[in-house]
Amino acid sequence: MGYQAYLQLLDTDLTGGLLAGKEIISSGMTQELTRAGRAIEKALAGNDVCLVSSGDPGIYGMAGVILELLAKEGDSKIPLEIVPGVTAASSCASLLGAPLMNDFAVISLSDLLTDAKVIEKRIRSACQGDFVIVFYNPKSKKRTKPLEKAREILLRYRSPQTPVGVVRNARRADEEVILVPLKEMLMVKQIDMGATVIVGNSKTFTKGSYMITPRGYERKQNKNTKLQIPNQFQ
Amino acid sequence: MGYQAYLQLLDTDLTGGLLAGKEIISSGMTQELTRAGRAIEKALAGNDVCLVSSGDPGIYGMAGVILELLAKEGDSKIPLEIVPGVTAASSCASLLGAPLMNDFAVISLSDLLTDAKVIEKRIRSACQGDFVIVFYNPKSKKRTKPLEKAREILLRYRSPQTPVGVVRNARRADEEVILVPLKEMLMVKQIDMGATVIVGNSKTFTKGSYMITPRGYERKQNKNTKLQIPNQFQ
Numbered sequence: 001m002g003y004q005a006y007l008q009l010l011d012t013d014l015t016g017g018l019l020a021g022k023e024i025i026s027s028g029m030t031q032e033l034t035r036a037g038r039a040i041e042k043a044l045a046g047n048d049v050c051l052v053s054s055g056d057p058g059i060y061g062m063a064g065v066i067l068e069l070l071a072k073e074g075d076s077k078i079p080l081e082i083v084p085g086v087t088a089a090s091s092c093a094s095l096l097g098a099p100l101m102n103d104f105a106v107i108s109l110s111d112l113l114t115d116a117k118v119i120e121k122r123i124r125s126a127c128q129g130d131f132v133i134v135f136y137n138p139k140s141k142k143r144t145k146p147l148e149k150a151r152e153i154l155l156r157y158r159s160p161q162t163p164v165g166v167v168r169n170a171r172r173a174d175e176e177v178i179l180v181p182l183k184e185m186l187m188v189k190q191i192d193m194g195a196t197v198i199v200g201n202s203k204t205f206t207k208g209s210y211m212i213t214p215r216g217y218e219r220k221q222n223k224n225t226k227l228q229i230p231n232q233f234q
Numbered sequence: 235m236g237y238q239a240y241l242q243l244l245d246t247d248l249t250g251g252l253l254a255g256k257e258i259i260s261s262g263m264t265q266e267l268t269r270a271g272r273a274i275e276k277a278l279a280g281n282d283v284c285l286v287s288s289g290d291p292g293i294y295g296m297a298g299v300i301l302e303l304l305a306k307e308g309d310s311k312i313p314l315e316i317v318p319g320v321t322a323a324s325s326c327a328s329l330l331g332a333p334l335m336n337d338f339a340v341i342s343l344s345d346l347l348t349d350a351k352v353i354e355k356r357i358r359s360a361c362q363g364d365f366v367i368v369f370y371n372p373k374s375k376k377r378t379k380p381l382e383k384a385r386e387i388l389l390r391y392r393s394p395q396t397p398v399g400v401v402r403n404a405r406r407a408d409e410e411v412i413l414v415p416l417k418e419m420l421m422v423k424q425i426d427m428g429a430t431v432i433v434g435n436s437k438t439f440t441k442g443s444y445m446i447t448p449r450g451y452e453r454k455q456n457k458n459t460k461l462q463i464p465n466q467f468q
Binding site: 032033056057058059060061063064065066067068070071082083084085086087090091093094095097098099100101102103104105106107108113114118121122124125126128129130131205207210212213214215216217 | 291321340
């Protein structure tokens with residue numbers, strides 16, 4: 001069972017009939033509690049249930065919804081396995097270059113579930129710590145203020161030239177990858193619920209179409225190893 | 235090519251001869267620059283090169299090493315694809331329950347590449363933002379102080395009862411999963427270079443063997459949907 005759009009992604013020539021022979025239960029967006037409740041009911045009735053989540057189910061996904069419901073239930077005996085996936089931060093970073101080579105913070109801009117003031121506090125703290133910041137759920141048609149506020153806060157701490165990478169529908173047919181300086185972030189029309197936004201730290205730079213956050217190899221002193229950097233790179 | 239231990243993981247019955255027919259080049263730990271340099275040399279010589287990294291190559295992995303070297307080179311024409319993977323935060327979280335259901339910060343405790351004072355600043359900022367914190371490279375035989383310092387900082391901001399999850403060698407034969415309160419974190423002998431440590435935020439709780447960070451569904455007001463929570467969960 002799962003959000004209908006994700007189930008469609010499983011039912012393609014590429015996946016070769018993963019849904020064949022199974023009872024399919026789909027539902028719409030924002031129905032997470034209902035969907036999780038039905039999954040638990042079906043499992044308690046003796047079925048094997050696969051609850052589909054996009055990316056990694058443990059990062060803002062269905063794993064927590066299921067576990068929170070089971071925790072309320074008190075003493076559930078349902079055998080459960082959470083299968084990790086490739087989260088949006090990783091898939092989007094791989095299309096931008098290597099923006100996550102140093103410490104980073106992941107923040108959801110969805111103020112449906114988290115108070116806007118808490119989100120702002122998180123953004124400020126992430127800036128003060130000079131983290132690369134990955135924004136999930138950056139914007140929707142109705143919800144535009146959190147992203148505007150985020151940029152306002154970011155510009156108090158970071159250069160307006162800080163690289164910002166936007167990836168929409170990563171690894172799907174209509175994937176889009178955009179790189180802009182922070183000052184132009186709000187002009188990127190591709191930022192919607194299908195996008196992930198990665199804001200560089202104070203050392204992130206661009207080279208061609210790549211966004212790169214240094215790991216710190218220039219600091220490294222390894223007394224035991226002779227670094228053999230090919231001549232053309234010295 | 236890759237770190238020798240990771241190449242061994244590819245050469246098992248389960249992987250069915252992924253290495254067959256290929257030139258294998260392996261090297262030891264902390265040889266990242268050398269390995270990346272050799273990969274680039276081989277590619278410039280006309281070979282297809284697969285550079286193996288564990289977890290996700292873009293999170294403290296080989297993607298950044300390659301791109302930083304190419305950036306120095308100036309004008310490289312090497313076609314490159316970065317394939318994202320399941321990073322330790324995701325795989326470890328999936329074994330602990332659902333600790334990453336709210337905003338989180340990822341911090342490497344390796345002070346080989348990042349100054350210890352910067353690491354401490356990051357931990358403080360992550361605490362002030364009430365992020366769940368995922369520590370990569372938490373400790374090695376020679377490097378124990380960063381983890382001790384981390385706990386010291388954490389206890390200034392978080393309850394000593396804050397859940398801490400430790401996963402060592404996730405999804406491998408000798409996998410270990412441990413859950414302790416923050417005050418006991420340093421007693422967990424399984425914390426080494428193969429482990430990931432996840433420290434809960436102020437709302438993270440445990441239920442049985444699960445570590446759960448609430449997403450915020452108790453706040454959610456969805457006027458369009460009647461939430462159908464099964465009776466036994468109300």
